[in-house]
Amino acid sequence: MSILQWVVASAVSRWGDDPFARGSWSLIGRGGTPRHRTDLGIPIGSRLKLAGEATHATRAAMTHGAYEEGARAAAWAAELGHSRVAVIGAGVAGLAAARTLTDSGIRTRVLEARNRIGGRTAPAEVGGFGFDLGANWLQQYHDNILARLAERLELPMVPTDFTDPLVLGTPHTTPKGLEQELRTRLAAAAEHAGIADVLDDWLADPGTWSPDDIRRFVDAEIVMDSGAPLSWLSARHGFEPGVGEGDRWIVGGYRPLIEHLADGLDIHLNQPVDHIRLDADGVTVSGDTRNLRADAAIVTAPVGVLAGGGITFDPPLPATHRTALQRLGMGRVEKVILRFDRRFWPPHPAGYYRLHGPGHNCVSEWLDATAADGTPTLVGLFAGPWLDTLWSGPDAEVTARTTAILARAVGVTA
Ligand SMILES: Cc1cc2nc3c(=O)[nH]c(=O)nc-3n(C[C@H](O)[C@H](O)[C@H](O)COP(=O)(O)OP(=O)(O)OC[C@H]3O[C@@H](n4cnc5c(N)ncnc54)[C@H](O)[C@@H]3O)c2cc1C
Structure with missing residues (x-):
């Protein structure tokens, strides 16, 4: 009997192909620094501001960073006395901006390209229960504004100890x-060096360290957390903080948080914006179907969309912002949610598993989400070059390939 017959429901993300994300989260490339994140968020005159996870200097790539940047953009618009504001994007940053502005009595309209809100949290119902195809955890839990909101809403949450994975396949512990x-070597690298440069030097002269240990650690901590080529990632700034600081996953997913933030806001779905024009009196925000006039615009589209020309600006963005977009980028980490009619993987108190792929830089991590509703469930995140083959074809094929990888690693015949 094939293990695939044990799968009762599944879902697959497609962040790499998504025109309104163009990747998973923002990263700092060679020659970039956290300064480029703050540069991107500098207001452009008095009528335009970019905001989102990418503009946070210290909490980038996380939902609470996105929230803080959205709220900061709202404070900027309110201080300037604007009375009509257009917010582009209904992810966490856009919702935080619109929530803050609307609550202060400022007329705010949100234009969202997709047919749903939530952006890269991507709540999804899989087999009758809520999961996320994007963000899963509330990171840096004790200093996280969304965690406080989740507590107020009494959402059930389960801590994950990222420092204690069970490595499936070939057991392994990091020395x-x-x-x-590694951190010392990265910090000492030249400003324009990539992580691959530091790694190559180290592997050429590993000293007492085992090259296999070095590679596995880099795959687990940097490839998994970025989904970007190590040759592109900044050595000094590409390994940013976030994961492993008391993370908790929300049982049932981000949906209640997102719906709470969106409650009562003026949100228009299926409204991709492709052009923003600034003039002395305001902004004109244009898409296929409408032109919207406002006093100011807050744009929360991801850096992948902005750098890829998904929205054009007249006049063009200032040089500071264009340089920031060149130094920042997006990696690709994809997710699969697999629900089974039986449990076949070993129990582990942290509920957190890691699995190394066949080639360098290919890695996946798994969260045991059985606590959701008692149905045996694993949520897998994959990064690295194996995505090119694993994530080709329809969802059913991705499900079959990822299930087979898991089965082999735990010694079950696929
Ligand atoms: C697989 C995955 C796992 C993750 N795990 C975590 C986690 O566990 N914890 C965590 O804190 N973070 C995690 N993140 C990151 C987190 O999801 C993001 O940092 C956060 O959601 C970004 O919010 P944002 O509002 O800045 O951007 P987005 O959520 O991307 O919102 C931008 C919005 O703009 C819209 N948009 C784009 N282009 C246009 C356009 N032209 N016109 C109109 N609208 C447009 C998009 O559709 C989107 O709704 C994860 C992300 C991914 C992909």
């Missing part, structure tokens, strides 16, 4: 001191 050694 003590290796992370510190």
Whole structure:
């Protein structure tokens, strides 16, 4: 009997192909620094501001960073006395901006390209229960504004100890001191060096460290957390903080948080914006079907969309912002949610598993989400070059390939 017959429901993300994301989260490339994140968020005159996870200098790539940047953009518009504001995008940043503005009595309209709100949180119902095809955890839990909101809404949450994975397949533990050694080497790298440069030097002269340990650690911590080529990622700034600081996943997914933020807002779905024109009296925000006039616009589209020319600006963005968009970029991490009619993987107190792929830089991690409703469930995240083959074809094929990888790693015949 094939293990695929044990799958009762599944869902697959497509962040790499998504025209309104163009990747998973923002990263700092070679020659970039956190300064480029703050540069991107500098207001452009008094009528335009870019905001989102990418503009947060210290909490980038996370939902609470997106929230803070959205709220900051709203404060900027309110201070300037604008009375009609257009917000582009109904992800966490856009909803935070619109919520804050609307609550202060400012007329705010949100234009969202997709047919749903939530952006890269991507709530989805899989087999009758709520999961997320994007963000799953509330990271940096103790200093996270969305975590406080989740507590007020009494959402059930489960902590994940990212420091204690069960490595499936070939068991492996990271030797003590290796992370510190890597961080020291990255910090000492030249400003324009990529992570691959530092790694190549280290592997050429590994000293007492085992090359396999080094590679596995880099795959688990940097490839998994970025989904970007190591040759592109900045050595000094490409390994940003976030994961492993008391993370909790929301049982049932981000949907209640998102719906709470969106409650009562003036949100228009299926409204991709492709052009924003600034003039002395205001902004004109245009898409296929409408032109909207407002005093100011807050644009929360991801850097992948902005850098790819998904929205054009007249006049063009200033040089500071264009340079920031060149130094920042997006990686690709994809998710699969697999629900089974039986449990076949080993129990582990942290509910957190890691699995290394056949080639370098191919890695996946798995969250045991059985606690959701008692149905045996694993949520897998994949990064690295194996995505090119694993994520080709329809969802059913991705489900079959990822299930087979899992089965092999735990010694079950696929
Ligand atoms: C697989 C995955 C796992 C993740 N895991 C976590 C996690 O566990 N914890 C965590 O904190 N973060 C996680 N993140 C990151 C987190 O999801 C993002 O940092 C956050 O949701 C970004 O919010 P945002 O509002 O800045 O951008 P987005 O959520 O991308 O919102 C931007 C919105 O703009 C819309 N848009 C784009 N282009 C246009 C256009 N031209 N016109 C109109 N609208 C447009 C988009 O459709 C979108 O709704 C994860 C992301 C992914 C992809």
